[in-house]
Amino acid sequence: MKKVDVVIIGGGISGLMAAYRLIEEKPGLKITLLEKGHDITRRLCPIIEGKVPTCINCPTCGIMEGLAGAGAYSDGKYIISTEYGGWLTDFLPQSTVIKYIEKADAILVRHGATTDRYQPSDELKTLCLKHDLHMQQAQVKHLGTDANYKTMMDLIQSLRDKIEIITDADVTDADGNEKIVTYTHKKEVHTIHGDALIFAVGRAGSRFFSQWCSKNKIPLINNQVDIGVRVELPYAVWKHFSEVIYEPKIWFRSHKYGDITRMFCFNERGHVVMENTNDIITVNGHSFKEEDKKTNNSNFALLSTIKFTTPFNDPIDYARHVAHLGNLISGGSVLVQRLGDLLQGRRTDEKRLKANTVQPTLKAVAGDLSLCMPKRQLDNIVETLFAL
Template sequence: MYDVIIIGAGPAGIFAALELIAKKPQLKLLILDKGRGIDARRCPQKEKNIPCVSCSPCSTTCGWGGAGAFSDGKITLSTEVGGYLGEYIGEPALKGLIDYVDSIYRNFGAPEQIYGVGRDEEIELIRQKAVLADLRMVPAPIRHLGTGRTGQIMQRMRESLEQSGVEVRTGTVVQALLVNDGVVRGVLTQDGEELQAQTVIACPGRDGSSWLREEATRLGLTMAINPVDLGVRVELPAPVMKPLTDVVYESKFIFHSKSFDDKVRTFCMNPHGEVVTENTEGLMTVNGHSHAEKKTENTNFALLVSKNFTEPFREPIAYGKYVAQLGNLLSGGVMVQRLGDLLAGKRSTVERIRKGVVRPTLPEATPGDLSLVFPYRFLKGIVEMLEALDAIAPGVNSRNTLLYGVEVKFYSSRLQLSTGMETEVRNLFAVGDGAGVTRGLAQASAAGVVAARSVLERLTK
């Protein structure tokens, strides 16, 4: 019998454990994750420069530290981006929590530098240019950990928790939540082991969003449908984005397409970074990293189109998977296309890409035609957004700009939760990206703290 079982060792789960053990050291805590520990999370594709071999579980997206352990590690110090946590606890409380988790990251080795502060005149000039291009700039100060350093910080957190008596089991798949009479009783692992607990905090991350949705359906929990975020990763020469990245590091812009009024946004900008692949439940998708030390000549960022679905279709995750599967079918993995070829209605080839000025940082991507993958309205919104961005960063809309697909974010089903992150099942809490509440390190970490404080209050009573 455990006091608390935490499912998922990503930022939400880690920060829930840190908060619990800091405030009540005598608690018996167990953290479960289907992935491996930091040291054992090795990707053959990256290490041996071979095509993805579909490891199960994927070490890029699963394991201690979550998908963020090997990401570029950006802590966005703003309440305006990164999820919906403010809707539950209020903006002032969220701001305080973000500052709180930021201080914990710094205690474990995060650098002191913050991008996007102290350069008000330059930021205002960018904002003015954005307005003239029908773009809304979202101010977002960022503390950049960097790929490599992020994993080191997460490992230090694990060591601290284990020294405090927290039990950690990696390589353990949770098959089901155990619920009796509307109260959670523990979890059932894939190996048939029943682990009992007074409280369960589910933090499965994006890779586990489908599992959480299936469990919620089985238990009859109410779910809201978030928009599906689907799009491409853009790669171009770093000097093109330098006027923006030198000032704010990650530029966050929101655009509404003229043709369909769909919301298009920039996401996860990586100055001097590299494009990478992710294996999400057998689907090859694309992402981007920016390393703390290793630099490339390119900058990459995502352009994501948000689309709501209404009756009769209520399966945004299935829709995102379908588009990703189509991209995998046509390319064998990730597809890349020059913007000029897309606009000309041509399939990109190795020769055409080689003629351009952008050297791909993901050489295994297959040249192809993204118009055979994405619906017209998605591509139309992306093209219009590139035209708008060109007004503030000339060169974005170049024929040589590379577009990789498919990038999709699987956090579309949001459980009905209390202000303390409790589900309709008593003592079952759900937080993080997989619960559809957050979209990044800062808010995921903060959500873990919210759930932990709710648990502490209940245990005290």
């Protein structure tokens, strides 16, 4: 059995950055990084290539899995702030979190990322407050999907001769006591021992990690779930925000339920795209720097957050079931609906969709979201749309 100093499970940005920083601090470390998906040079999506109109459930999703992770095809936003973006400040002082964010940014800049930053705007924050909307502030960098991909390529290339990278390696178990990782590669089962194991499995591996924690009696404290939609509209509607801060990060507390619903992942003049996570098809947004790839629409996610209480403790499967219902109703795709039809309790059909003033950038199935989304979350989303 092979023995190394560190085994990193997952080749997304977390795994890559962990390897990068470890090698920086201790160049002699023996590190093996195991990635379930393909090498970044082999990550292909037939939808993006124009070969098929909808997801065909590739055995390995070229968008969600592979070296550089789901972020390889994201729109490349980098947030320098502690106001949002996770729960690190629950464990570290804000100053320490910012220090590490800046360190990560310096690494990305070293590999081609832009140095330009959008600055916070108190004027826009005040405008939001006048309408009972709350805008979180941050310095924001926007690389664009195209430039972000090049940065990831360069970062990975700098690691290839310093660590061992094994792609198409599906980790099936990790023994935390014996420090042994079991994985399949080219239809053969392998084991590897690491003095330290790092889980960096990302969104595609969240279910695996949750089950692993349960198996090893490790309690999980995050029992909330975000259910939402991706909203697409003419880019001019949000132009006065995006030109100043790029991403409006706005949240609203619904009057009906008191739940938080928030804007997430804004893409100016971008595309809505499908992605496949463990056979569940959802949507995301991409935005390019190159002018010829821009559209006349901007898009953003609108997510309603629900925090569950005992005895329920499986928010990941809850979200999967909601998304699966949408896939079921749409015949293995995703649904698109006009806001006007949603408000009138009417299913959108192809005729009304073609006559709509805003044409979607994604070929999706016209339908009725109320048939697959829980009422509470859908009510929250509609109320927030009116507030916005």
